[in-house]
Amino acid sequence: MQHLLKDAGLWREAAYINGAWLTETPHGRCALHNPADGALLAELPRCREDETRRAIEAAHVALGPWRRTTAKVRGEILRRWYDLMVQHREDLATLITLEEGKPLAEARGEVDYAAGFMRWFSEEATRVRGDVIPSVKDTQRIVALREPIGVCAAITPWNFPAAMITRKAGPALAAGCTMVVKPASQTPLTALALAELAERAGVPAGVFSVITGNDTRAIGGELTSHPLVRKITFTGSTEVGRVLLAQAAQTVKKCSMELGGNAPFIVFDDADLDAAADGVMAAKFRNTGESCIGANRVLVQAGVYDALAARIVERVAKLRVGNGLEEGVNLGPLIDAGGVEKVEEHVADALAKGARLLHGGRRHALGGHFYEPTVLADATPAMRVASEETFGPVMPLFRFDTEDEAIAMANDTEFGLAAYLYSLDAARIWRCAARIESGMVGINCGLMSNEVAPFGGIKQSGLGREGSHLGIDEYVEVKYLCWDGLEAV
């Protein structure tokens, strides 16, 4: 598959530790398969505790020189990394499609999104300012410095193999931290191509390392327990987030957690229905529904329920399912057999409890990990689609009568990541946006991820924010200096 890349140097089947490519470990190799056709893509060295420890120690050694490098120079290096990502956009997109499955057009969009974090944080590097605070004594001066927290460990998911790394590495390196990344074992190739580009951009050895292999607990255990690691940043399921928080508590590490969601997409009677139908298509079917901010529950006011359902079905019927490398494909495969089974179970449960099938509802004729885009009407809170993240191309339509009912349904979940509101009544929008329990609210907008905005959740959807000017706060500590014995001025 290497032949599909214009620059074969971006295809790496090795871990990247302390600026060197590690092709062998004593623990053998693990196979990586294309989710679209099951073909063997690569064989990666299996890292365990030893290799992870070496990467952490290298990150510790690299920390001093990196944090002393001026913010301007760190920003320039990150800018070069951004430029290289843009230059190699097509190859990065191909790698993403090969290992994750998303259509090439979406993969290109992810590269732009991922590179955006590098550009944004290359600029933010020079804006990590401290404070001078009026003191309580005339002989004292009080200064608050913002210093890099130190060695960071990032554990990232497969659904956005590039963006979930740059959203973490960009701010960490900009702030002067070093980072060890454990990408999802299903999508290491994109992470390794990013490491190759980091090296070409001039990121020094040890500042950014990538661990490979599927000995997940061994690697995760080392990252979360090693005393030199001062920060854990994770994107993935709430279940694993809880485990990592508990492990990191033993050495009191700072943690950022981007966890699961159960996003409500609320459409009121006064919405622009065509805009709402377009918005929900983006919010649901982006990445074949495998996104934590994907619309999991579509709540529609009774007066427009049938009209909106008709518009949605018309659009869904035009979606083309297939290998993401093929032209014109809108939905790729799900990541693995487990993903397809979960979708099947959710649909079967909903149908057994009275949902009406408006479209799809079964595995796609292509077989493998392909599932038909599915629309279910008459969904109710008793169904699994109401309480669990489906993470697939299934859109359940719930019905509500009043605004209060919609808000109560929206908030009836332990998650609080994203929510969407469609209405043309500004007063209602302000009211509902205030009452919804979520970290992000899309208003007449189905796609709200970008590098300038603070991404993150409340409740059991996580801790901290990524992107925006706030994103860098996760990688700095405040140090307060109290200087006494000075002349009063």
Ligand SMILES: NC(=O)C1=CN([C@@H]2O[C@H](COP(=O)(O)OP(=O)(O)OC[C@H]3O[C@@H](n4cnc5c(N)ncnc54)[C@H](OP(=O)(O)O)[C@@H]3O)[C@@H](O)[C@H]2O)C=CC1
């Ligand atoms: N919020 C989000 O963005 C995401 C949410 N999910 C949700 O989670 C469900 C399951 O997906 P899944 O991929 O299993 O998500 P996980 O949360 O299991 O995986 C995310 C990352 O965490 C790693 N990981 C898993 N267990 C541990 C551990 N004990 N210690 C350290 N690292 C660990 C994984 O490694 P490895 O790949 O080696 O297992 C991967 O790098 C999905 O169906 C979806 O509902 C999934 C992905 C992203």
Ligand SMILES: O=C(O)CCCC(=O)O
């Ligand atoms: O599923 C996730 O956790 C990542 C969402 C991608 C994004 O929109 O930033």
